[in-house]
Amino acid sequence: MPIKTAKNRHHLMVPGFRAAGVACGLKKTGVEPPQGALDLALIISDTKAAVAGVFTKNKVKAAPVLLDIKRVKKGVSRGVIVNSGNANVSAGRAGFLSALRMASAIEKGLGLKSGEILVASTGVIGVMPAIEKIEAGAPGLIRGLSSLGLTDAARAIMTTDAFQKTATARGRIGGKIVTVAGIAKGAGMICPDMATMLSFIMTDANIKHPALRKALKEAVDKSFNSIAVDNDTSTNDTVLIFANGAAKGREIKSGTADYKVFCKMLSEVALKLAHLIVKDGEGATRFIEIDIKGAATISDAKKAAKTIATSMLVKTAFFGADPNCGRIIAALGRAGIRMKEDRVDITFNGVPVARRGLDTGKEKEAAKVMKEKEVNMTVNLGIGKAAWRFWTTDLTYEYVKINSAYRT
Amino acid sequence: MPIKTAKNRHHLMVPGFRAAGVACGLKKTGVEPPQGALDLALIISDTKAAVAGVFTKNKVKAAPVLLDIKRVKKGVSRGVIVNSGNANVSAGRAGFLSALRMASAIEKGLGLKSGEILVASTGVIGVMPAIEKIEAGAPGLIRGLSSLGLTDAARAIMTTDAFQKTATARGRIGGKIVTVAGIAKGAGMICPDMATMLSFIMTDANIKHPALRKALKEAVDKSFNSIAVDNDTSTNDTVLIFANGAAKGREIKSGTADYKVFCKMLSEVALKLAHLIVKDGEGATRFIEIDIKGAATISDAKKAAKTIATSMLVKTAFFGADPNCGRIIAALGRAGIRMKEDRVDITFNGVPVARRGLDTGKEKEAAKVMKEKEVNMTVNLGIGKAAWRFWTTDLTYEYVKINSAYRT
Numbered sequence: 001m002p003i004k005t006a007k008n009r010h011h012l013m014v015p016g017f018r019a020a021g022v023a024c025g026l027k028k029t030g031v032e033p034p035q036g037a038l039d040l041a042l043i044i045s046d047t048k049a050a051v052a053g054v055f056t057k058n059k060v061k062a063a064p065v066l067l068d069i070k071r072v073k074k075g076v077s078r079g080v081i082v083n084s085g086n087a088n089v090s091a092g093r094a095g096f097l098s099a100l101r102m103a104s105a106i107e108k109g110l111g112l113k114s115g116e117i118l119v120a121s122t123g124v125i126g127v128m129p130a131i132e133k134i135e136a137g138a139p140g141l142i143r144g145l146s147s148l149g150l151t152d153a154a155r156a157i158m159t160t161d162a163f164q165k166t167a168t169a170r171g172r173i174g175g176k177i178v179t180v181a182g183i184a185k186g187a188g189m190i191c192p193d194m195a196t197m198l199s200f201i202m203t204d205a206n207i208k209h210p211a212l213r214k215a216l217k218e219a220v221d222k223s224f225n226s227i228a229v230d231n232d233t234s235t236n237d238t239v240l241i242f243a244n245g246a247a248k249g250r251e252i253k254s255g256t257a258d259y260k261v262f263c264k265m266l267s268e269v270a271l272k273l274a275h276l277i278v279k280d281g282e283g284a285t286r287f288i289e290i291d292i293k294g295a296a297t298i299s300d301a302k303k304a305a306k307t308i309a310t311s312m313l314v315k316t317a318f319f320g321a322d323p324n325c326g327r328i329i330a331a332l333g334r335a336g337i338r339m340k341e342d343r344v345d346i347t348f349n350g351v352p353v354a355r356r357g358l359d360t361g362k363e364k365e366a367a368k369v370m371k372e373k374e375v376n377m378t379v380n381l382g383i384g385k386a387a388w389r390f391w392t393t394d395l396t397y398e399y400v401k402i403n404s405a406y407r408t
Numbered sequence: 409m410p411i412k413t414a415k416n417r418h419h420l421m422v423p424g425f426r427a428a429g430v431a432c433g434l435k436k437t438g439v440e441p442p443q444g445a446l447d448l449a450l451i452i453s454d455t456k457a458a459v460a461g462v463f464t465k466n467k468v469k470a471a472p473v474l475l476d477i478k479r480v481k482k483g484v485s486r487g488v489i490v491n492s493g494n495a496n497v498s499a500g501r502a503g504f505l506s507a508l509r510m511a512s513a514i515e516k517g518l519g520l521k522s523g524e525i526l527v528a529s530t531g532v533i534g535v536m537p538a539i540e541k542i543e544a545g546a547p548g549l550i551r552g553l554s555s556l557g558l559t560d561a562a563r564a565i566m567t568t569d570a571f572q573k574t575a576t577a578r579g580r581i582g583g584k585i586v587t588v589a590g591i592a593k594g595a596g597m598i599c600p601d602m603a604t605m606l607s608f609i610m611t612d613a614n615i616k617h618p619a620l621r622k623a624l625k626e627a628v629d630k631s632f633n634s635i636a637v638d639n640d641t642s643t644n645d646t647v648l649i650f651a652n653g654a655a656k657g658r659e660i661k662s663g664t665a666d667y668k669v670f671c672k673m674l675s676e677v678a679l680k681l682a683h684l685i686v687k688d689g690e691g692a693t694r695f696i697e698i699d700i701k702g703a704a705t706i707s708d709a710k711k712a713a714k715t716i717a718t719s720m721l722v723k724t725a726f727f728g729a730d731p732n733c734g735r736i737i738a739a740l741g742r743a744g745i746r747m748k749e750d751r752v753d754i755t756f757n758g759v760p761v762a763r764r765g766l767d768t769g770k771e772k773e774a775a776k777v778m779k780e781k782e783v784n785m786t787v788n789l790g791i792g793k794a795a796w797r798f799w800t801t802d803l804t805y806e807y808v809k810i811n812s813a814y815r816t
Binding site: 057058059060061087089090091092124125126127128235312313316317319320322324325326327329330332333334335336337339341342344354356357358359395396397399400401403404405 | 465466467468469495497498499500532533534535536643720721724725727728730732733734735737738740741742743744745747749750752762764765766767803804805807808809811812813
């Protein structure tokens with residue numbers, strides 16, 4: 001079951017799914033659609049698919065998030081339409097109607113019932129969505145649907161992303177070859193729970209609610225909910241999974257060996273996509289893995305990891321390859337966890353930088369390994385046995401540049 | 409009662425107090441003490457002074473903070489010794505003994521009883537303090553004590569500060585001229601509660617525990633605890649006030665008209681010092697005042713202000729003078745407060761940028777006022793009547809530069 005980024009469009013094919021990406025003029029490029037940057041995506045299952053979703057915990061939720069939360073409750077869906085360039089947040093009743101109209105444009109075009117299509121949006125917050133452009137783009141989007149269309153869809157959902165994000169896993173479940181493939185977007189406003197991130201995962205496995213929902217929740221917790229680029233939680237975060245059973249395998253029931261294999265495949269795809277988001281983190285020069293060990297509880301381990309991962313002082317120290325363990329200890333102290341500074345051990349890529357809370361003096365050696373592209377920071381709190389793993393970026397000039405010039 | 413930054417050493421004189429600042433070699437300058445950068449400060453009251461303190465809420469507390477928390481309980485003190493260059497954090501028993509030895513060097517030198525001197529430290533965390541250098545510097549420090557010495561003390565407590573921070577207020581209480589003067593340091597790791605900040609305030613008012621403590625708490629809440637430069641709470645934050653009664657006025661009792669005047673003076677000095685810290689915020693190009701109005705409770709208003717003030721996306725938008733109200737609304741949504749996005753109004757220096765959660769389209773006008781050195785952001789949540797005021801900086805290339813190269 002090798003896990004990989006899809007090298008070409010064929011790797012991303014999932015039996016019974018088609019997708020497309022087109023330009024409808026939401027991204028300002030100075031070129032009229034259908035030329036210009038792709039900004040409208042569609043993913044369709046040929047048959048009814050089991051569906052599950054995980055959404056932002058921000059109190060301000062985009063209209064499409066509110067719509068999807070309602071619609072995924074049914075447990076079945078035919079697909080999702082996604083636009084970039086406008087997040088459809090704060091537009092009240094008009095925003096909600098726009099989300100409904102986006103879904104409706106696809107439902108009508110494909111002869112589906114109302115409620116069968118989900119919606120996602122990403123982009124600028126607080127600007128009324130240009131629903132007419134989306135409606136004008138819908139027919140072309142439907143015409144473009146193809147079993148090889150997922151890479152176009154992956155490009156159409158990008159905002160500040162530097163590259164498109166895809167992952168796929170294939171494995172054997174109940175004697176049938178099963179595929180799990182996903183796309184994602186996100187580079188900034190990335191902080192649990194969750195991120196300005198969207199991810200859509202498709203599988204031809206035969207798995208229904210609530211097993212699908214349970215599997216998704218577990219996978220998201222250890223992937224998309226364990227990453228941070230900055231300290232801002234988005235209003236639009238959405239992860240959707242569609243399972244259409246096209247592999248014609250027996251139904252995967254919770255708790256079985258089949259379920260375990262499926263969860264492993266799903267977790268690996270989700271983790272790969274989450275890592276791609278961190279690697280594309282706005283302005284990032286390093287990919288930092290934070291291993292918290294020896295915590296009193298899992299909750300403490302998560303809090304410790306998140307506090308370190310979002311500390312501006314820790315993140316700038318990583319940019320400068322400065323093994324400043326004091327900043328990590330100070331972050332732990334405000335994390336609201338059980339800890340004693342003189343029990344804390346810290347290593348960077350195996351080099352001990354703090355032992356029992358004190359600098360080990362191995363600054364030169366530590367600074368050298370911190371200059372690597374990928375750095376593991378292991379923090380042993382020395383209190384209990386709980387552990388958690390989390391990923392983040394450094395904080396760089398480029399992050400400031402990107403975010404001080406996003407719109408103007 | 410005009411409030412001002414002390415223009416010269418004479419403005420900072422407080423009857424019955426003397427101070428000094430010397431170099432003892434903790435700051436690496438390549439020059440041997442007593443030449444080199446000032447890094448050791450002393451403030452002494454000629455007589456026993458009433459004392460009160462407010463300290464960091466970080467679970468990891470520097471050894472001097474732990475010592476002071478114990479010693480201020482007595483309610484009287486003769487002064488404080490402060491070093492920069494090493495924060496004396498994480499050094500366990502040895503660190504605590506170092507703090508005791510710092511105090512003892514002054515107590516013995518001045519013939520005071522053990523426990524009469526308080527201690528504060530600021531600088532790098534997690535490195536064993538060089539107590540021998542401090543002890544070697546103590547005699548020169550005592551010899552240097554002078555009623556004009558507070559500016560030297562203000563310089564000796566600086567770390568990444570670009571300028572020294574002082575404030576003074578004079579007023580009439582009970583027929584006597586009373587002075588309140590303070591010094592402070594801090595530029596980064598500034599986040600409530602509180603900041604890598606130290607502040608020492610002296611007054612010749614005749615005010616005792618617990619009135620002094622109550623007055624200090626109120627003043628700190630609306631000043632040092634209402635500022636943020638980054639999102640990191642320090643391990644060393646300390647505000648101490650000494651009141652020696654040298655103005656020979658009648659005792660200021662809580663709830664009286666005298667108390668009200670004293671609180672006003674103290675609050676103004678504390679606020680001035682807090683503003684100086686924000687203005688010296690690492691890499692900051694703008695001083696941003698955040699006015700939260702229309703909140704359901706004071707607690708909600710504070711949370712809203714702090715979440716906006718520490719959002720990396722809001723802070724970079726201010727650096728770029730980008731009136732990105734969406735980022736502010738997203739921050740409010742994760743602040744854990746009662747709010748509805750379509751009730752939120754936002755103005756920048758009076759220019760409406762969001763009305764009922766939606767962009768007003770006045771981007772050009774707003775971008776213009778955002779380029780000013782001082783920007784007021786008023787956020788009306790439109791829910792209740794509670795308000796809070798908070799101050800922060802923008803997030804700039806220079807912040808990243810300073811903090812990626814602090815040590816190496």
